[in-house]
Amino acid sequence: MKSDVEISQAARMEPIVKIADKLGINEDQIEQYGHYKAKINFKPTDQGKDGKLILVTSINPTAAGEGKTTVTIGLGDAFTELGKKVALALREPSLGPVMGMKGGATGGGYAQVIPMDDINLHFTGDFDALTEAHNTLAALIDNHIQHGNQLNIDPRQITWKRVLDVNDRELRQVVIGLGGRTSGVPRQDGFDITVASELMAILCLSTSLSDLKERIGKMLIGYTYDRQPVLVSNLKVQGALTLLLKDAIKPNLVQTIEHTPAFIHGGPFANIAHGCNSILATKAALHFGDYAITEAGFGSDLGAEKFMDIVSPRLKKTPDCVVVVATVRALKLNGGADKKHLNEENLDALKRGIVNLKRHVEGMQQYGKPVVVAINKFVSDSDNEIKYLADYVANNLEVPGEVITSWADGGKGAVNLAKQVITACDKPAQFQELFAPDAPLTDKMQAIVSKIYGGNDIELSRKAQNALKRIEKMGYDKLPICMAKTQYSFTDDAKSLGAPENFSIHVSDLQLKLGAGFIVALTGKILTMPGLPSHPAALDMDIDENGRITGLF
């Protein structure tokens, strides 16, 4: 069996100018990065003719993921197969995890975006630019304190950490500024992974350089000794930080193995941020394609909810169809099967776990748009399991469901799914908001918990209550809410699988993300700097003199 990187390196790519031409993007609008990658100079207008929008989401995943990206890419290739003008809008992979675990974010098998090695490594430098901009701001904050601290910043209350696109647990908690008067002010600090940076969220929500600059200026970086907020605009460095992101803001264009155009741009965390590719990339896909297919991170409780409630209002467009990806493996896990034995047939576990799919589908139906289930077939799934799942969808969920085999078969493996999606997109449907945009924060959280998670209520810790009071006092209590929660459960307990009932969501803190324009509600423990496993993927990677790569998935 060929590895993903072998399939990618063996694929015949078309020059990126030709892929752009398919979409009607001319050479003046693109900046090539090599022959097969490009950045697009694209200024969206709200008046543009927009294609149909398809959002791909999933059930609660296993640690290895459900192949949501593979489904998204396969679906795109199926649209191409059917002669449709389609464009994908996807997130960029984070390099940190690439060096750690096997399994990338560029699809798999014959449903990949390529060149997968470049996309998984530095790509066009967007994440590097974000890392640089983020850490430049951190240095400017400490430098301000070093040179007299005119703004009266309290070193104990700086909320702006540093970042690296490396899985490096050693940097989670550090003490910096040691070494005496000329080497800074000693204080506690920590590093997050780059995708957790508020700058990443901002880049993905901005629609122009000016919008980006304005958002950067609004970012809260800490408090003064007398507890007043300090913003980037107080430091007067929003211009320099925007300058550092002048190319990163431009969407990237690549192709799938079957030459379907794909905009790959941005990739914020789906728990502490909104988990979707950039608005500019989705707008580009909508503008240039008759169909735009995008995905949201983790399960529908995290990524898709945020797409609907945070992204859509800024995109000024709601999905015409929602695809919920389900796998036999994840449903068995949700039904109590041991994660080491997911390759073995286990109909009992599948039957117990299938309630997870039901709740995800019903959650998405709250928004009023058509839902289609994609059953992503793994080679280890038995025919009995697949049949049970397909029958369940047909008989119990009252939504269309199709088995997809794009990992093995590329676009051909998703043609039936594509046909269902096209039909769904043509259905007249009215988007229904989960809550009013100006509802109080607690009402918004309550609506998400009861309508999407299936829980009862929210409980705020003392710290969260105090934070809420401060937020109300500052006048930010009408901002959107971004729930930071485990991706493994509808609850805030990663071990509570399936479709739990009668639970509360415990909010430990509320964090103001004024640049991104939302408030993060922290539930449980959210790790923003991953570690590497005992046998990191890096140990198996190699490249020879001719550029042939091994071990990269």
Added chain:
Amino acid sequence: MKSDVEISQAARMEPIVKIADKLGINEDQIEQYGHYKAKINFKPTDQGKDGKLILVTSINPTAAGEGKTTVTIGLGDAFTELGKKVALALREPSLGPVMGMKGGATGGGYAQVIPMDDINLHFTGDFDALTEAHNTLAALIDNHIQHGNQLNIDPRQITWKRVLDVNDRELRQVVIGLGGRTSGVPRQDGFDITVASELMAILCLSTSLSDLKERIGKMLIGYTYDRQPVLVSNLKVQGALTLLLKDAIKPNLVQTIEHTPAFIHGGPFANIAHGCNSILATKAALHFGDYAITEAGFGSDLGAEKFMDIVSPRLKKTPDCVVVVATVRALKLNGGADKKHLNEENLDALKRGIVNLKRHVEGMQQYGKPVVVAINKFVSDSDNEIKYLADYVANNLEVPGEVITSWADGGKGAVNLAKQVITACDKPAQFQELFAPDAPLTDKMQAIVSKIYGGNDIELSRKAQNALKRIEKMGYDKLPICMAKTQYSFTDDAKSLGAPENFSIHVSDLQLKLGAGFIVALTGKILTMPGLPSHPAALDMDIDENGRITGLF
């Protein structure tokens, strides 16, 4: 007066494919990064027909530099003006200082490489890739310890620090790994600026992917509890790190304002490393041009000495002519003038300081190749000062000297200099080694001190003596030496200006850089992580909606 970035943004650029075509590089060999930057797929062969090599160096500089890059670029444009097929080979700017001090590394005025904004910011991502690879290795080291420490690495003896391309004094000395068992092992650490990474030195000395991988494998990252060296190859991650640098190893091609081709690639520190652009870039310039013009960092005592003694043997080519850049300003500083009053005429200081130029010229003459002096004229220099300096060169140094005004006049301002350089290149001359390649370390140091610095001898601290013994025991005592010394003085005391006599160089430590293949002799205090000034350049930078940049020099 227009700023550098205004001149750059107003310049008419030719498509990079056209610049490549001038040199006979065809489209298959280049990977475009936008319309005006490219990476070159170039495999050097030792048998290739090589052009003439011109090395640009300088006297001991002021903190603002002597415009050595401006001279190099102006000289290149003068060669173009004279109808010669010429290519430049230059270092990439480091982004950290760009955010700090005004004054870039892309030339100035009408002698610039462009687009200067892109080159000064992320360019083609080489430094970002180095940062990522460096920190990935750091994470892999700590991860190895976290997961059982099979190699028995002593956390107190890890020599591999972390890096960022940010001027961030706050990270010079840190404690990492706090937060308990799941967040690493607490230990002291520190961050350097990316250009100080041994990976940077290695990238610039490698001639192929395999060479790069082999060097990376040899890097020393620390010692075991029983004081045995630990190499990257012991961790088995040289393949992954090489993979992360697969594009960074390719030289970048841009153009000057007057469309002279310029390879810009790599940029190691000229004190703790060798301070020259990549060997691959210089080889490309030699291969494609009839004349290749390159520069070495800081004054001739640092950069040029290392070019001759470390780079040339690996390049298998020595310079055909050495250009020593002198300025009235730096000579006045060397003659005791106050650095705040360098804009005012001060012939006395100039007369006192001119011995600095004399020693640099005589040092370079040791190598047996022709030397030419370039007097880089600043607008603040008086006619009397320029005349005194020109007369001194003509009457006392017995080498050609020409005034150059390329900052104001571009290539035209360096035509006379170019003619002198062409004449010099045609002179028959035999390269003379400063010392035998297999001379003992102390003999090599002694030769550099007496023949180049003009000092008496070297004194090794107790620590350096012990290090020397260990190095001899390990069998590395025949490696080249890389002197880490202040750039402001021939001595190891930054305040000892002019041409000091009767001094010793104090070596405080010897560091093994097994990947780069040299031993660093530390003298005085070498800062490997700069800080930002009280008013960082970042505060004045901006970009508007149309991409117009201000404040970037």
